[in-house]
Amino acid sequence: MADSNFIDYVKFCSRSGAGGAGSVHFRREKHVPKGGPDGGDGGRGGHIILRGNAQHWTLLHLKYKKHVIAEEGKNGEGGRRKGRDGKDIILDVPLGTVAKDAETMEVLFEITEDGQEVILTPGGRGGLGNDHFKTATNQAPHYAQPGEPGIEEWIVLELKLLADVGLVGFPNAGKSTLLASISAAKPEIGDYPFTTLVPNLGVISYRDDKSFVMADIPGIIEGAAEGRGLGLRFLRHIERNSILLFMIPADADNIQQQYEILLSELEQYNPELLDKKRILAITKADMLDEELINEMKKDVPKDIPSIFISSVSQYNLDKLKDLLWQAITND
Incomplete structure (x- = not known):
């Protein structure tokens, strides 16, 4: 997934079609000079519909759609002929898409299943x-209903990645390296802040042909919940992950302190995130020997399962996958 092609936010004007007007018409035939009313109903205006599509991973295809306008319904005709309904417009969106009112930012609904269709407008x-x-006292009504007008509204679509495991950590904690090591994903890797500018998804193969999805989310910095750095833009992708894998490098000044900062940022953004299962991985353990690892374990937070790993040397990666699979499958 190319960086420039990952679009997780779009805003557009959604305008549904107006309904067609009912017809004022009377039956007129050679031998029926004064037939009764037979005006048909107007057709419904076209809907704007969102449909879940598991083949889409981004909102890129909607980036340049600033106005989405559905067709109007046709007017009714004589002979009780109903007007044709306006053609609906169906927008395919990736799973995890949230539709919001652009003015109030109220959540309207979420698309979470392939093929799920919800009327947006x-x-x-x-x-x-x-x-x-027609009534007993009014045999020849000369009026019919006009069609209802369509609705015009500004809509925001936000994508929240659907993954089993979300990687949480500061820039350069080794998240991209881990994803590249245990999946077929090819995230950009580098030793500078914000190497990862977009979320990356990787499918992790497990035993007996099992698998789970891991999301490498751009690094958090202190103050991310207030919008510093890239924080606010990407914290929403963590909301949908079943498991949060916290990653702190072994050369961090204070592992406990970094863990608490990460927890604090998540809590400020959305306190419900703290209800998710958590696992802590101490990365870059290839720099350590067993004696140093045992010594460092004393400083690792005690209220969370933890493991020392190295993506470069593959140290403990199978054990990490075991831990993650147990957390995913045990409710």
Whole structure:
């Protein structure tokens, strides 16, 4: 997934179609000079619909759609002929897409399943023809309903990645290196802040043809919950992950302190994130010998399962996958 092609936020004007007007018409035939009303109903205006598509991973295809306009319904006709409904517009979106009202930022709904369809902006109803308004005292009504107008609204779509495991850590904690080591994903790797500018997904193969999905999310910096760095833009991708794998390098000044800062940033952004299962990986352990690892274990947080790993030397990566699989499968 190329960096420039990962789009997780779009805003556009969504306008549904107006309903067609009902018809005012009376039956007129050679031997029926004064037939009753037979005006048909107007057609419904077209809906704007979002549909989940598991083949999409980004909102890139919607980036340049600033206006999405559905077709209007056709007017009714005589002979009780109903007007044609306006054609719906269906927008395919990746799983994990959240639709919001652009003015209030209220969440309207979420798309989480392949093939799931939800009406984003409903079309106007068609008006009833005069055939519906005939009564005992009014045998020849000369009126029908107009169609309902369509709705015009500004919509925001946000993508929150759906993954089993989300990697949480400061820049250069080794998240991209781990993902590249245990999956077929090829994230950019480098020794400078914010190497990862977009989330990367990787499928991790496990025993007996099992697998799970891991998301490498751009590094958090202190103050991310207030919008510093790239924080706010990417913290939302952590919301959908089942397991949070915290990653802190072995050469960190204070492992406990870094862990608490990461927890604090998540809590400020969304306290519910702290309810997710957590595992701590101390990365770059190839720099350590067994004696030093045992000594460092005294400073590792005690309220979270932890493991020392090295993506470069593959040290303990199989054990890490075991830990993750147990956490994913044990509710």
